[in-house]
Amino acid sequence: MLIANEGALAELRRFGEALSGLKRPQSAALRQALARTGLFVQIEPVKPERLVVAVDGSYQTLGAAYPYFLTLVQAVALTLPPRQPLVRHRLFSPLFPEERVKLETRAGGTLPVEVAAESRVRELMAEAELAVASEAARQFGGPLVLLDGGFVHFKARAGALFKELASALAENGGLLVGVIEDVSSRLLDEAVADSWVKDRPAYDREILYGCLAVGEAFILPPEVQKDEGISTVFARFAAHPQPVAFDFLTAQKKEIFWLLGVLRALTPFDGRGVPAVIDIADRYVRLTAAEVEQLVAAAVPPEIRELFLTAHRLRRAL
Template identity: 30%
Template structure:
Protein backbone atom coordinates (compact mmCIF):
# COMPACT_ATOMS: atom_id res chain seq x y z
CA UNK A 1 0.00 0.00 0.00
CA UNK A 2 1.39 3.40 -1.00
CA UNK A 3 1.17 6.40 1.32
CA UNK A 4 2.79 9.08 -0.85
CA UNK A 5 -0.24 11.38 -0.73
CA UNK A 6 -0.41 11.24 3.08
CA UNK A 7 3.32 11.89 3.36
CA UNK A 8 3.01 15.00 1.18
CA UNK A 9 -0.03 16.35 3.05
CA UNK A 10 1.54 15.78 6.47
CA UNK A 11 4.78 17.43 5.38
CA UNK A 12 2.77 20.43 4.18
CA UNK A 13 0.98 20.56 7.54
CA UNK A 14 4.31 20.36 9.36
CA UNK A 15 5.58 23.37 7.40
CA UNK A 16 2.42 25.34 8.18
CA UNK A 17 2.84 24.62 11.89
CA UNK A 18 6.45 25.77 11.71
CA UNK A 19 5.30 29.05 10.16
CA UNK A 20 2.68 29.47 12.88
CA UNK A 21 5.32 28.93 15.56
CA UNK A 22 7.67 31.51 14.00
CA UNK A 23 4.92 34.15 14.15
CA UNK A 24 4.58 33.83 17.92
CA UNK A 25 7.24 36.24 19.15
CA UNK A 26 8.01 34.94 22.65
CA UNK A 27 9.83 38.11 23.70
CA UNK A 28 6.82 40.27 22.82
CA UNK A 29 4.49 37.78 24.52
CA UNK A 30 6.57 37.79 27.69
CA UNK A 31 6.85 41.57 27.77
CA UNK A 32 3.09 41.97 27.30
CA UNK A 33 2.19 39.37 29.92
CA UNK A 34 4.49 40.74 32.58
CA UNK A 35 2.96 44.18 32.18
CA UNK A 36 -0.36 42.78 33.39
CA UNK A 37 0.66 39.69 35.36
CA UNK A 38 3.34 38.31 37.65
CA UNK A 39 5.29 35.12 38.18
CA UNK A 40 5.54 33.22 41.44
CA UNK A 41 8.57 30.99 42.02
CA UNK A 42 7.74 27.76 43.81
CA UNK A 43 9.87 25.54 46.02
CA UNK A 44 9.79 21.85 46.83
CA UNK A 45 8.82 21.15 50.44
CA UNK A 46 10.45 18.71 52.83
CA UNK A 47 8.44 16.12 54.76
CA UNK A 48 8.04 18.35 57.80
CA UNK A 49 6.74 21.25 55.69
CA UNK A 50 4.28 18.93 53.89
CA UNK A 51 2.87 17.79 57.24
CA UNK A 52 2.58 21.39 58.41
CA UNK A 53 0.77 22.66 55.31
CA UNK A 54 -1.62 19.68 55.23
CA UNK A 55 -1.88 19.64 59.03
CA UNK A 56 -0.90 15.96 58.67
CA UNK A 57 -4.34 15.23 57.18
CA UNK A 58 -3.17 14.38 53.67
CA UNK A 59 -4.95 15.48 50.51
CA UNK A 60 -7.98 14.27 48.56
CA UNK A 61 -8.06 13.55 44.84
CA UNK A 62 -11.34 13.43 42.89
CA UNK A 63 -11.74 12.08 39.38
CA UNK A 64 -14.33 10.43 37.16
CA UNK A 65 -14.39 8.09 34.20
CA UNK A 66 -16.90 7.06 31.57
CA UNK A 67 -16.86 4.33 28.93
CA UNK A 68 -19.34 3.00 26.39
CA UNK A 69 -20.62 -0.34 25.21
CA UNK A 70 -22.36 -0.55 21.85
CA UNK A 71 -22.67 1.54 18.72
CA UNK A 72 -23.36 5.15 17.87
CA UNK A 73 -26.05 7.39 19.41
CA UNK A 74 -28.49 6.38 20.75
CA UNK A 75 -27.64 2.67 20.68
CA UNK A 76 -25.10 2.42 23.45
CA UNK A 77 -24.78 2.15 27.22
CA UNK A 78 -22.34 4.17 29.33
CA UNK A 79 -20.87 3.07 32.64
CA UNK A 80 -19.95 6.11 34.74
CA UNK A 81 -17.72 6.08 37.79
CA UNK A 82 -16.31 8.69 40.21
CA UNK A 83 -13.80 8.30 43.02
CA UNK A 84 -12.67 10.45 45.94
CA UNK A 85 -9.57 9.09 47.63
CA UNK A 86 -7.23 10.58 50.22
CA UNK A 87 -3.55 9.94 50.81
CA UNK A 88 -4.64 8.53 54.20
CA UNK A 89 -6.35 5.70 52.27
CA UNK A 90 -9.90 6.94 52.78
CA UNK A 91 -11.94 6.22 49.65
CA UNK A 92 -15.47 6.58 48.32
CA UNK A 93 -16.67 5.50 44.89
CA UNK A 94 -19.99 5.88 43.05
CA UNK A 95 -21.20 4.34 39.79
CA UNK A 96 -24.08 5.05 37.44
CA UNK A 97 -25.43 3.90 34.09
CA UNK A 98 -26.42 6.24 31.27
CA UNK A 99 -28.52 4.95 28.35
CA UNK A 100 -29.59 7.55 25.73
CA UNK A 101 -32.42 5.31 24.49
CA UNK A 102 -34.34 6.37 27.60
CA UNK A 103 -33.57 10.07 27.29
CA UNK A 104 -35.35 12.72 25.25
CA UNK A 105 -34.99 12.35 21.50
CA UNK A 106 -33.01 15.41 20.57
CA UNK A 107 -29.57 15.90 19.11
CA UNK A 108 -26.30 14.05 19.56
CA UNK A 109 -24.83 17.28 20.97
CA UNK A 110 -27.37 17.26 23.81
CA UNK A 111 -26.56 13.60 24.36
CA UNK A 112 -22.87 14.40 24.83
CA UNK A 113 -23.81 17.14 27.31
CA UNK A 114 -25.91 14.68 29.32
CA UNK A 115 -23.11 12.11 29.38
CA UNK A 116 -20.65 14.73 30.63
CA UNK A 117 -23.16 15.97 33.21
CA UNK A 118 -23.67 12.43 34.53
CA UNK A 119 -19.97 12.16 35.33
CA UNK A 120 -19.71 15.70 36.74
CA UNK A 121 -22.61 15.05 39.11
CA UNK A 122 -20.98 11.87 40.40
CA UNK A 123 -17.69 13.70 40.94
CA UNK A 124 -19.48 16.41 42.93
CA UNK A 125 -21.25 13.74 45.01
CA UNK A 126 -18.08 11.87 45.95
CA UNK A 127 -16.30 15.17 46.70
CA UNK A 128 -19.12 16.24 49.03
CA UNK A 129 -18.99 12.87 50.77
CA UNK A 130 -15.23 13.28 51.20
CA UNK A 131 -15.72 16.73 52.72
CA UNK A 132 -18.11 15.29 55.30
CA UNK A 133 -16.18 12.11 56.10
CA UNK A 134 -12.47 12.46 55.25
CA UNK A 135 -9.89 14.30 57.35
CA UNK A 136 -8.18 16.40 54.68
CA UNK A 137 -8.93 20.06 54.05
CA UNK A 138 -7.43 20.03 50.52
CA UNK A 139 -9.38 18.66 47.55
CA UNK A 140 -7.87 18.31 44.08
CA UNK A 141 -10.45 17.97 41.30
CA UNK A 142 -9.38 16.58 37.93
CA UNK A 143 -10.06 19.25 35.31
CA UNK A 144 -11.17 22.86 35.33
CA UNK A 145 -13.73 23.90 37.94
CA UNK A 146 -15.58 25.80 35.22
CA UNK A 147 -17.14 22.72 33.65
CA UNK A 148 -19.07 21.81 36.82
CA UNK A 149 -21.01 25.07 36.68
CA UNK A 150 -21.86 24.29 33.04
CA UNK A 151 -22.60 20.56 33.41
CA UNK A 152 -24.53 20.58 36.70
CA UNK A 153 -25.10 24.15 37.99
CA UNK A 154 -27.36 23.22 40.95
CA UNK A 155 -24.98 20.58 42.27
CA UNK A 156 -22.02 22.91 41.74
CA UNK A 157 -23.68 25.68 43.73
CA UNK A 158 -24.40 23.30 46.63
CA UNK A 159 -20.81 22.07 46.48
CA UNK A 160 -19.37 25.61 46.55
CA UNK A 161 -21.51 26.53 49.54
CA UNK A 162 -20.38 23.42 51.38
CA UNK A 163 -16.69 24.06 50.55
CA UNK A 164 -16.83 27.61 51.90
CA UNK A 165 -18.88 26.64 54.97
CA UNK A 166 -16.49 23.87 55.97
CA UNK A 167 -13.34 25.83 55.16
CA UNK A 168 -12.01 23.25 52.70
CA UNK A 169 -9.77 24.34 49.82
CA UNK A 170 -10.73 23.05 46.37
CA UNK A 171 -8.35 23.21 43.40
CA UNK A 172 -9.19 22.24 39.83
CA UNK A 173 -6.17 20.82 38.01
CA UNK A 174 -6.59 21.12 34.23
CA UNK A 175 -3.93 19.24 32.28
CA UNK A 176 -5.11 20.81 29.01
CA UNK A 177 -5.37 24.61 28.83
CA UNK A 178 -8.14 25.10 26.27
CA UNK A 179 -8.90 28.78 26.84
CA UNK A 180 -8.12 31.73 24.53
CA UNK A 181 -8.19 34.53 27.13
CA UNK A 182 -4.48 35.36 27.16
CA UNK A 183 -4.10 34.71 23.44
CA UNK A 184 -6.81 37.24 22.58
CA UNK A 185 -5.13 39.77 24.82
CA UNK A 186 -1.69 39.54 23.20
CA UNK A 187 -2.62 38.61 19.62
CA UNK A 188 -2.82 42.15 18.27
CA UNK A 189 0.34 43.25 20.09
CA UNK A 190 2.43 40.48 18.53
CA UNK A 191 0.84 40.94 15.10
CA UNK A 192 -0.80 37.52 14.95
CA UNK A 193 -3.95 37.17 12.86
CA UNK A 194 -4.81 33.44 13.06
CA UNK A 195 -6.75 31.62 15.76
CA UNK A 196 -4.54 31.26 18.80
CA UNK A 197 -4.97 29.46 22.12
CA UNK A 198 -3.40 30.00 25.50
CA UNK A 199 -1.50 26.69 25.36
CA UNK A 200 0.51 27.94 22.35
CA UNK A 201 1.18 31.32 23.93
CA UNK A 202 2.36 29.82 27.22
CA UNK A 203 4.33 26.89 25.80
CA UNK A 204 7.90 27.09 27.13
CA UNK A 205 7.24 30.54 28.66
CA UNK A 206 7.56 29.42 32.28
CA UNK A 207 10.53 27.74 33.89
CA UNK A 208 10.01 24.60 35.94
CA UNK A 209 8.51 25.51 39.30
CA UNK A 210 6.87 28.76 38.20
CA UNK A 211 3.25 29.88 38.13
CA UNK A 212 1.82 32.83 36.25
CA UNK A 213 -0.91 35.01 37.73
CA UNK A 214 -2.76 37.27 35.30
CA UNK A 215 -5.63 39.46 36.43
CA UNK A 216 -7.80 39.90 33.32
CA UNK A 217 -11.51 39.72 32.63
CA UNK A 218 -12.48 36.16 31.69
CA UNK A 219 -15.61 34.03 31.68
CA UNK A 220 -14.15 32.06 34.57
CA UNK A 221 -13.58 35.19 36.63
CA UNK A 222 -17.18 36.26 36.04
CA UNK A 223 -18.23 32.87 37.45
CA UNK A 224 -16.13 33.34 40.60
CA UNK A 225 -13.13 31.23 39.52
CA UNK A 226 -9.52 32.45 39.39
CA UNK A 227 -6.83 30.62 37.40
CA UNK A 228 -3.09 30.27 37.69
CA UNK A 229 -0.95 28.81 34.91
CA UNK A 230 1.74 26.50 36.21
CA UNK A 231 4.73 24.49 35.06
CA UNK A 232 5.29 21.85 37.73
CA UNK A 233 7.71 19.55 35.88
CA UNK A 234 10.22 19.54 33.02
CA UNK A 235 7.33 19.32 30.55
CA UNK A 236 7.19 22.76 28.84
CA UNK A 237 3.40 22.67 28.42
CA UNK A 238 1.64 24.49 31.27
CA UNK A 239 -1.37 23.31 33.26
CA UNK A 240 -4.23 25.36 34.71
CA UNK A 241 -4.98 25.62 38.41
CA UNK A 242 -8.50 26.82 39.22
CA UNK A 243 -9.53 28.26 42.58
CA UNK A 244 -12.73 29.69 43.98
CA UNK A 245 -12.22 33.46 44.05
CA UNK A 246 -12.93 33.53 47.80
CA UNK A 247 -10.09 31.04 48.39
CA UNK A 248 -7.51 32.32 45.94
CA UNK A 249 -4.99 33.65 48.46
CA UNK A 250 -5.17 30.48 50.56
CA UNK A 251 -4.98 28.36 47.41
CA UNK A 252 -1.90 30.22 46.21
CA UNK A 253 -0.08 29.11 49.37
CA UNK A 254 -0.70 25.47 48.38
CA UNK A 255 1.12 25.72 45.04
CA UNK A 256 4.41 24.72 46.70
CA UNK A 257 2.66 21.54 47.85
CA UNK A 258 1.39 20.78 44.33
CA UNK A 259 4.88 21.35 42.96
CA UNK A 260 6.34 18.98 45.56
CA UNK A 261 3.78 16.29 44.69
CA UNK A 262 4.57 16.46 40.95
CA UNK A 263 7.36 14.25 39.55
CA UNK A 264 10.02 16.28 37.68
CA UNK A 265 10.06 13.80 34.79
CA UNK A 266 6.26 13.54 34.62
CA UNK A 267 3.63 15.37 32.60
CA UNK A 268 3.18 18.15 35.14
CA UNK A 269 0.25 16.80 37.17
CA UNK A 270 0.39 16.06 40.94
CA UNK A 271 1.09 12.34 41.29
CA UNK A 272 -1.84 11.65 43.62
CA UNK A 273 -4.34 12.88 41.03
CA UNK A 274 -2.76 10.63 38.42
CA UNK A 275 -3.06 7.67 40.82
CA UNK A 276 -6.75 8.38 41.44
CA UNK A 277 -7.26 8.68 37.67
CA UNK A 278 -5.78 5.20 37.12
CA UNK A 279 -7.90 3.67 39.89
CA UNK A 280 -11.21 5.14 38.73
CA UNK A 281 -10.72 4.27 35.05
CA UNK A 282 -13.65 2.37 33.50
CA UNK A 283 -11.94 -0.13 31.21
CA UNK A 284 -13.39 -1.67 28.06
CA UNK A 285 -13.30 -5.07 29.76
CA UNK A 286 -15.18 -3.79 32.81
CA UNK A 287 -17.94 -2.34 30.62
CA UNK A 288 -18.18 -5.52 28.54
CA UNK A 289 -18.41 -7.82 31.57
CA UNK A 290 -21.10 -5.77 33.31
CA UNK A 291 -23.25 -5.26 30.22
CA UNK A 292 -22.99 -8.86 29.00
CA UNK A 293 -23.73 -10.17 32.50
CA UNK A 294 -26.82 -8.08 33.19
CA UNK A 295 -28.31 -7.32 29.75
CA UNK A 296 -29.87 -10.26 27.91
CA UNK A 297 -28.10 -11.28 24.70
CA UNK A 298 -31.21 -10.83 22.56
CA UNK A 299 -31.71 -7.32 23.93
CA UNK A 300 -28.05 -6.45 23.34
CA UNK A 301 -28.37 -7.60 19.72
CA UNK A 302 -31.60 -5.70 19.21
CA UNK A 303 -30.74 -2.38 20.87
CA UNK A 304 -26.98 -2.02 21.31
CA UNK A 305 -24.53 -4.20 19.38
CA UNK A 306 -23.27 -2.68 16.12
CA UNK A 307 -22.40 -4.95 13.21
CA UNK A 308 -18.74 -3.98 13.43
CA UNK A 309 -18.52 -5.90 16.72
CA UNK A 310 -19.26 -9.06 14.75
CA UNK A 311 -16.26 -8.77 12.43
Protein backbone atom coordinates in the same frame (compact mmCIF):
# COMPACT_ATOMS: atom_id res chain seq x y z
CA MET B 1 -4.95 -1.21 7.58
CA LEU B 2 -3.56 1.90 5.89
CA ILE B 3 -3.95 1.72 2.11
CA ALA B 4 -1.47 3.43 -0.25
CA ASN B 5 -0.04 5.61 2.50
CA GLU B 6 1.63 8.08 0.11
CA GLY B 7 -1.57 10.13 0.16
CA ALA B 8 -1.72 10.11 3.94
CA LEU B 9 1.93 11.17 4.19
CA ALA B 10 1.35 14.00 1.73
CA GLU B 11 -1.55 15.33 3.80
CA LEU B 12 0.48 15.11 7.02
CA ARG B 13 3.41 16.91 5.41
CA ARG B 14 1.02 19.66 4.32
CA PHE B 15 -0.11 19.99 7.94
CA GLY B 16 3.47 20.18 9.21
CA GLU B 17 4.47 22.75 6.61
CA ALA B 18 1.46 24.94 7.42
CA LEU B 19 2.33 25.07 11.11
CA SER B 20 6.09 25.35 10.68
CA GLY B 21 5.60 28.64 8.88
CA LEU B 22 4.06 30.21 11.98
CA LYS B 23 6.82 32.14 13.73
CA ARG B 24 6.18 32.38 17.46
CA PRO B 25 7.74 35.39 19.24
CA GLN B 26 10.74 34.79 21.50
CA SER B 27 9.93 33.84 25.09
CA ALA B 28 11.76 36.91 26.42
CA ALA B 29 9.50 39.23 24.41
CA LEU B 30 6.40 37.36 25.56
CA ARG B 31 7.47 37.51 29.21
CA GLN B 32 8.02 41.24 28.91
CA ALA B 33 4.52 41.69 27.49
CA LEU B 34 2.93 39.40 30.08
CA ALA B 35 4.68 41.17 32.98
CA ARG B 36 2.62 44.26 32.16
CA THR B 37 -0.56 42.26 32.79
CA GLY B 38 0.17 39.69 35.49
CA LEU B 39 2.77 38.59 38.00
CA PHE B 40 5.50 35.95 37.64
CA VAL B 41 6.14 34.27 41.01
CA GLN B 42 8.56 31.52 42.03
CA ILE B 43 6.76 28.92 44.14
CA GLU B 44 8.47 26.82 46.78
CA PRO B 45 7.11 23.36 47.74
CA VAL B 46 4.89 23.28 50.83
CA LYS B 47 3.83 20.22 52.82
CA PRO B 48 0.03 19.70 52.50
CA GLU B 49 -0.69 19.31 56.26
CA ARG B 50 -4.24 18.24 55.44
CA LEU B 51 -5.95 15.38 53.62
CA VAL B 52 -5.69 15.65 49.83
CA VAL B 53 -8.58 14.25 47.76
CA ALA B 54 -8.16 13.68 44.00
CA VAL B 55 -11.38 13.31 42.00
CA ASP B 56 -11.60 11.92 38.48
CA GLY B 57 -14.09 10.19 36.22
CA SER B 58 -14.26 7.85 33.26
CA TYR B 59 -16.87 6.38 30.94
CA GLN B 60 -17.10 3.61 28.40
CA THR B 61 -19.78 2.94 25.78
CA LEU B 62 -21.03 -0.43 24.60
CA GLY B 63 -23.49 -1.14 21.81
CA ALA B 64 -24.42 -0.13 18.29
CA ALA B 65 -25.72 3.03 16.60
CA TYR B 66 -28.12 5.42 18.33
CA PRO B 67 -30.22 4.59 20.32
CA TYR B 68 -28.89 1.05 20.81
CA PHE B 69 -26.09 1.59 23.28
CA LEU B 70 -25.35 2.18 26.93
CA THR B 71 -22.64 4.20 28.63
CA LEU B 72 -21.30 3.36 32.06
CA VAL B 73 -19.94 6.33 34.01
CA GLN B 74 -17.59 5.91 36.96
CA ALA B 75 -16.16 8.53 39.34
CA VAL B 76 -13.71 8.12 42.21
CA ALA B 77 -12.29 10.16 45.07
CA LEU B 78 -8.84 8.96 46.18
CA THR B 79 -7.14 10.32 49.27
CA LEU B 80 -3.59 11.09 50.27
CA PRO B 81 -2.73 9.63 52.80
CA PRO B 82 -4.68 6.62 51.48
CA ARG B 83 -8.14 5.81 52.81
CA GLN B 84 -11.01 3.78 51.40
CA PRO B 85 -11.80 5.22 47.93
CA LEU B 86 -15.23 6.73 47.36
CA VAL B 87 -16.89 5.61 44.12
CA ARG B 88 -20.05 6.58 42.21
CA HIS B 89 -21.60 5.03 39.10
CA ARG B 90 -24.18 6.28 36.60
CA LEU B 91 -25.66 4.51 33.60
CA PHE B 92 -26.89 6.30 30.50
CA SER B 93 -28.80 4.91 27.54
CA PRO B 94 -31.27 6.45 25.08
CA LEU B 95 -33.23 3.21 25.60
CA PHE B 96 -34.32 4.59 28.99
CA PRO B 97 -37.62 6.39 28.20
CA GLU B 98 -36.80 9.33 30.50
CA GLU B 99 -33.42 9.84 28.83
CA ARG B 100 -34.92 9.65 25.36
CA VAL B 101 -37.40 12.40 26.26
CA LYS B 102 -34.57 14.59 27.59
CA LEU B 103 -32.51 14.09 24.44
CA GLU B 104 -35.38 14.85 22.08
CA THR B 105 -36.28 17.96 24.08
CA ARG B 106 -32.68 19.15 24.09
CA ALA B 107 -32.22 18.46 20.38
CA GLY B 108 -35.38 20.43 19.60
CA GLY B 109 -35.33 19.38 15.97
CA THR B 110 -32.14 21.35 15.24
CA LEU B 111 -29.43 19.44 17.12
CA PRO B 112 -28.68 15.82 16.17
CA VAL B 113 -29.75 13.50 18.98
CA GLU B 114 -26.32 11.85 18.80
CA VAL B 115 -24.71 15.16 19.75
CA ALA B 116 -27.24 15.65 22.54
CA ALA B 117 -26.40 12.16 23.81
CA GLU B 118 -22.67 12.96 23.93
CA SER B 119 -23.41 16.13 25.88
CA ARG B 120 -25.62 14.20 28.29
CA VAL B 121 -22.85 11.68 29.00
CA ARG B 122 -20.43 14.51 29.82
CA GLU B 123 -23.05 16.00 32.14
CA LEU B 124 -23.51 12.70 33.95
CA MET B 125 -19.77 12.30 34.44
CA ALA B 126 -19.48 15.83 35.83
CA GLU B 127 -22.40 15.09 38.15
CA ALA B 128 -20.80 11.85 39.35
CA GLU B 129 -17.45 13.54 39.97
CA LEU B 130 -19.01 16.41 41.91
CA ALA B 131 -21.21 14.02 43.90
CA VAL B 132 -18.25 11.93 45.01
CA ALA B 133 -16.27 15.11 45.75
CA SER B 134 -19.11 16.41 47.94
CA GLU B 135 -19.24 13.08 49.75
CA ALA B 136 -15.51 13.38 50.45
CA ALA B 137 -15.95 16.99 51.62
CA ARG B 138 -18.59 15.91 54.13
CA GLN B 139 -16.82 12.74 55.25
CA PHE B 140 -13.30 14.15 55.67
CA GLY B 141 -12.87 17.29 57.74
CA GLY B 142 -11.34 20.23 55.85
CA PRO B 143 -9.80 18.38 52.89
CA LEU B 144 -8.03 19.82 49.87
CA VAL B 145 -10.09 18.57 46.92
CA LEU B 146 -8.47 18.42 43.47
CA LEU B 147 -10.85 18.14 40.52
CA ASP B 148 -9.56 16.88 37.19
CA GLY B 149 -10.69 19.79 35.04
CA GLY B 150 -11.50 23.48 35.22
CA PHE B 151 -14.35 25.01 37.19
CA VAL B 152 -16.06 26.46 34.10
CA HIS B 153 -16.53 22.93 32.76
CA PHE B 154 -18.16 21.73 35.98
CA LYS B 155 -20.32 24.84 36.44
CA ALA B 156 -21.63 24.57 32.88
CA ARG B 157 -22.56 20.89 33.15
CA ALA B 158 -23.61 20.55 36.79
CA GLY B 159 -23.89 24.02 38.27
CA ALA B 160 -26.07 23.11 41.25
CA LEU B 161 -23.75 20.29 42.32
CA PHE B 162 -20.69 22.53 41.94
CA LYS B 163 -22.31 25.11 44.21
CA GLU B 164 -23.15 22.34 46.69
CA LEU B 165 -19.52 21.18 46.71
CA ALA B 166 -18.19 24.71 47.26
CA SER B 167 -20.64 25.21 50.14
CA ALA B 168 -19.73 21.88 51.76
CA LEU B 169 -16.04 22.78 51.68
CA ALA B 170 -16.68 26.28 53.01
CA GLU B 171 -18.58 24.83 55.97
CA ASN B 172 -15.72 22.60 57.14
CA GLY B 173 -12.72 24.68 56.09
CA GLY B 174 -11.96 22.65 52.97
CA LEU B 175 -10.29 23.98 49.82
CA LEU B 176 -10.94 23.34 46.13
CA VAL B 177 -8.64 23.35 43.10
CA GLY B 178 -9.39 22.54 39.47
CA VAL B 179 -6.41 20.99 37.67
CA ILE B 180 -6.29 21.81 33.94
CA GLU B 181 -3.61 19.76 32.24
CA ASP B 182 -4.48 20.71 28.65
CA VAL B 183 -4.68 24.50 28.47
CA SER B 184 -6.93 25.75 25.66
CA SER B 185 -8.01 29.17 26.95
CA ARG B 186 -7.41 32.62 25.44
CA LEU B 187 -7.02 34.79 28.51
CA LEU B 188 -3.69 36.32 27.51
CA ASP B 189 -4.25 37.20 23.85
CA GLU B 190 -4.72 40.92 24.45
CA ALA B 191 -1.64 41.04 26.68
CA VAL B 192 0.61 39.83 23.84
CA ALA B 193 -1.30 41.37 20.92
CA ASP B 194 1.52 43.75 19.94
CA SER B 195 4.15 41.01 19.77
CA TRP B 196 2.08 38.07 18.49
CA VAL B 197 1.85 36.73 14.95
CA LYS B 198 -0.45 38.90 12.84
CA ASP B 199 -3.84 37.39 11.92
CA ARG B 200 -3.26 34.36 14.12
CA PRO B 201 -5.21 33.80 17.37
CA ALA B 202 -3.06 33.73 20.49
CA TYR B 203 -3.92 30.80 22.74
CA ASP B 204 -2.48 30.55 26.25
CA ARG B 205 -0.88 27.16 25.55
CA GLU B 206 1.28 28.62 22.77
CA ILE B 207 1.97 31.88 24.56
CA LEU B 208 3.25 30.25 27.75
CA TYR B 209 5.14 27.33 26.23
CA GLY B 210 8.71 27.71 27.51
CA CYS B 211 7.94 31.09 29.12
CA LEU B 212 7.90 29.84 32.69
CA ALA B 213 10.87 28.56 34.67
CA VAL B 214 10.49 25.35 36.66
CA GLY B 215 8.58 26.18 39.84
CA GLU B 216 7.21 29.42 38.44
CA ALA B 217 3.58 30.54 38.35
CA PHE B 218 1.87 33.35 36.44
CA ILE B 219 -0.86 35.11 38.43
CA LEU B 220 -3.64 36.79 36.45
CA PRO B 221 -5.40 39.99 37.57
CA PRO B 222 -9.18 39.84 38.16
CA GLU B 223 -10.03 41.73 34.96
CA VAL B 224 -8.74 38.95 32.68
CA GLN B 225 -10.23 36.02 34.59
CA LYS B 226 -12.59 33.80 32.61
CA ASP B 227 -15.48 33.67 35.07
CA GLU B 228 -16.70 35.57 38.10
CA GLY B 229 -15.79 33.68 41.25
CA ILE B 230 -12.88 31.84 39.60
CA SER B 231 -9.18 32.72 39.79
CA THR B 232 -6.97 30.97 37.22
CA VAL B 233 -3.20 30.61 37.65
CA PHE B 234 -0.77 29.15 35.11
CA ALA B 235 2.22 27.22 36.41
CA ARG B 236 5.15 25.03 35.44
CA PHE B 237 6.03 22.58 38.20
CA ALA B 238 7.85 19.98 36.08
CA ALA B 239 10.77 19.87 33.66
CA HIS B 240 8.48 19.83 30.62
CA PRO B 241 8.06 23.36 29.20
CA GLN B 242 4.29 23.03 28.69
CA PRO B 243 2.45 24.84 31.52
CA VAL B 244 -0.74 23.70 33.19
CA ALA B 245 -3.46 25.80 34.81
CA PHE B 246 -5.15 25.72 38.19
CA ASP B 247 -8.57 27.13 39.02
CA PHE B 248 -9.24 28.46 42.51
CA LEU B 249 -12.38 29.85 44.11
CA THR B 250 -12.04 33.62 44.41
CA ALA B 251 -13.49 33.29 47.91
CA GLN B 252 -10.34 31.33 48.80
CA LYS B 253 -7.88 33.72 47.13
CA LYS B 254 -5.99 34.27 50.41
CA GLU B 255 -4.92 30.63 50.23
CA ILE B 256 -3.70 30.66 46.61
CA PHE B 257 0.03 30.96 47.31
CA TRP B 258 -0.10 28.25 49.97
CA LEU B 259 -2.11 26.05 47.60
CA LEU B 260 0.40 26.60 44.80
CA GLY B 261 3.16 25.47 47.15
CA VAL B 262 1.22 22.30 47.96
CA LEU B 263 0.54 21.65 44.28
CA ARG B 264 4.22 22.00 43.50
CA ALA B 265 5.11 19.59 46.32
CA LEU B 266 2.63 17.05 44.89
CA THR B 267 3.97 17.35 41.32
CA PRO B 268 6.87 15.12 40.18
CA PHE B 269 9.71 17.02 38.50
CA ASP B 270 9.92 14.46 35.68
CA GLY B 271 6.15 14.23 35.14
CA ARG B 272 3.58 16.12 33.06
CA GLY B 273 3.28 18.99 35.48
CA VAL B 274 0.16 17.84 37.35
CA PRO B 275 -0.01 16.47 40.91
CA ALA B 276 0.83 12.76 40.99
CA VAL B 277 -2.36 11.96 42.88
CA ILE B 278 -4.39 13.14 39.86
CA ASP B 279 -2.59 10.64 37.63
CA ILE B 280 -3.13 7.92 40.24
CA ALA B 281 -6.87 8.67 40.31
CA ASP B 282 -6.96 8.64 36.50
CA ARG B 283 -5.45 5.16 36.34
CA TYR B 284 -7.67 3.90 39.13
CA VAL B 285 -10.96 5.10 37.65
CA ARG B 286 -10.31 4.35 33.98
CA LEU B 287 -12.84 1.96 32.45
CA THR B 288 -11.94 -0.35 29.57
CA ALA B 289 -14.26 -1.78 26.94
CA ALA B 290 -13.42 -5.31 28.09
CA GLU B 291 -14.40 -4.51 31.68
CA VAL B 292 -17.75 -3.05 30.65
CA GLU B 293 -18.43 -6.00 28.35
CA GLN B 294 -17.84 -8.36 31.27
CA LEU B 295 -20.14 -6.35 33.55
CA VAL B 296 -22.89 -6.24 30.94
CA ALA B 297 -22.56 -9.98 30.32
CA ALA B 298 -22.92 -10.60 34.06
CA ALA B 299 -25.94 -8.33 34.56
CA VAL B 300 -27.94 -8.22 31.31
CA PRO B 301 -29.69 -11.32 29.89
CA PRO B 302 -28.21 -12.63 26.61
CA GLU B 303 -31.40 -12.07 24.61
CA ILE B 304 -31.50 -8.41 25.68
CA ARG B 305 -27.85 -7.91 24.76
CA GLU B 306 -28.42 -9.53 21.36
CA LEU B 307 -31.53 -7.51 20.56
CA PHE B 308 -30.46 -4.09 21.79
CA LEU B 309 -26.70 -3.89 22.22
CA THR B 310 -24.93 -6.10 19.69
CA ALA B 311 -23.67 -4.16 16.68
CA HIS B 312 -24.30 -6.04 13.44
CA ARG B 313 -20.80 -5.16 12.23
CA LEU B 314 -19.40 -7.43 14.95
CA ARG B 315 -20.85 -10.38 13.06
CA ARG B 316 -18.67 -9.76 10.01
CA ALA B 317 -16.51 -12.68 8.98
CA LEU B 318 -12.81 -11.89 9.38
